[in-house]
Amino acid sequence: MTVKLTPYITLEGRTNEAIRFYEQAIGAEVLSITTYGDMPDMPDTFTDDLKSLVAHAKLKIGAAELMLSDAPPGTPLESGKRVTICITTNEVEQSRTIFEALQQEGQVNMAFREEPFSPGFGDVTDKFGVTFQIYTELEG
Template structure:
């Protein structure tokens, strides 16, 4: 099964925005992680002021729809522009499908993060297609390994 969810990016006020969305839609966050939770990486330093900002938050808003978001923080902070601060996040049921979608979507576009295994357990990548639409592709490796 493949699902597509909106992914919103903020410039330091993600937590405030998602507390508002939680008040609007109800429910609870299924995940809330901060940049301070990430493993240290000298290639992508996180400033002291960004450490408490949101790395990722998930809020189910009905059925299979999850509103997701993060602050720009760290190495990506210079890329924030109102209007390009939404991505479509696709979750697929196989690594092969993730690679296929990523390859097709990034063709003639721009890769911002190659598909790779991540510290949070997903096989994940990000790109912007040739039409300027931002995409996040992920396959949950940890769940498939335990099945």
């Protein structure tokens, strides 16, 4: 069982630009990118421009990781949601347990469920106003 904390940056349509910038500025290495077009449940109203936005990306910078995404179109990006903390585990049930614990007296922003980029993912703001993304990454 492993648990790690990772900064998670959410931008408004500029994640691809940020990734290129971080590659040049601080030697970031792209580990994965999933666009909204890669997601199976996106509405037919999504244009090609919207489909090219980043739903989830993971970069390696030195020994650390950084995750990024674009806010979905039409979703206001609240000031407290621009940078969040991503808690990563290697077990779906452990991720679910953490998610359920953090939602007590808090607010669920995105229900915990399987996503194309993670077998167990959810977004929750705890009772102190800190937003966490719970991310499962299976080993192997």
